[in-house]
Amino acid sequence: MEYVYAAMLLHKAGKEITEDAVKAVLTAAGVTVDEARVKALAAALQGVDIEEAIKKASVAAPVAAAPVASEEAPKEEKKDDKKSAEDEKKADDSAAAGLGALFG
Numbered sequence: 001m002e003y004v005y006a007a008m009l010l011h012k013a014g015k016e017i018t019e020d021a022v023k024a025v026l027t028a029a030g031v032t033v034d035e036a037r038v039k040a041l042a043a044a045l046q047g048v049d050i051e052e053a054i055k056k057a058s059v060a061a062p063v064a065a066a067p068v069a070s071e072e073a074p075k076e077e078k079k080d081d082k083k084s085a086e087d088e089k090k091a092d093d094s095a096a097a098g099l100g101a102l103f104g
Contacts, residue, residue, distance in 0.1 A: 002031050003041045011050050018042060 006025040010017045019042045026033050 002026060002029065003037050007041060007045060008050075017045050 003022065003026070006022045006029075007017050009025055010021050015021055019038050022038050022041060023033050026038075
């Protein structure tokens with residue numbers, strides 16, 4: 001987690017998230033730096049719009065916690081709507097998978 005926190009701190013400070021910058025933050029915090037994790041973090045975040053990822057994560061959490069519709073109200077879905085919703089969910093899941101790997 002400390003690697004992600006270092007990246008978030010750098011982002012919040014308006015600094016570029018580079019290997020050297022992440023190492024500096026971790027070292028200043030007294031963390032023993034794992035070079036492979038730093039490289040993986042920098043590579044995973046390259047080209048990622050962190051603000052957009054934060055917005056998606058904050059929107060997804062309440063949606064995931066929303067109660068399931070009661071059985072009394074039947075759902076009426078068109079096949080096209082269902083397919084596009086599934087495709088969108090898969091795209092969101094694959095985008096989040098790269099960031100999720102950083103927490104392990």
